[in-house]
Amino acid sequence: MIVCSCNVFSDHQVRDALANTAGVRSAGEVYRCLGCSPQCGRCARTIKAILDQVHGSCAECPAACPGASLSTKLIAAE
Template identity: 40%
Template sequence: MFVCICNGVTDAQIRQAAANGCREVSELTMRTGCGATCGSCTDMAAGLLDEYHAARTQTFELPLIASAA
């Protein structure tokens, strides 16, 4: 789906930029042009970046097993 119509940037391109280390919308704009024209897409782009990185940093607690002494 297109997130930035003005510059033709898709959600897949934003996720790819996030996978390559992009964390801020300003950096995303430099890499892809997303948000550089009218800026109406920046909230959605920021949400996609946040969503991507939140999924990557999610921790899962493992049960502790007591050692047999």
């Protein structure tokens, strides 16, 4: 789904940015990772929800999960 109509990026692109860049913790950092900046700001809530979903799901992730190493890096960066 399209998350940002102004910059035209999808939820898949947000998730890819989170998976490929350790330490991304805010909507502003997601914009920078995607090479853009906020325009109208309507998408910030959706980006925050995706961030919470990704970080929340990895916090309970078993060690065998491929995302577990990313979760460890993200927690260490806090």
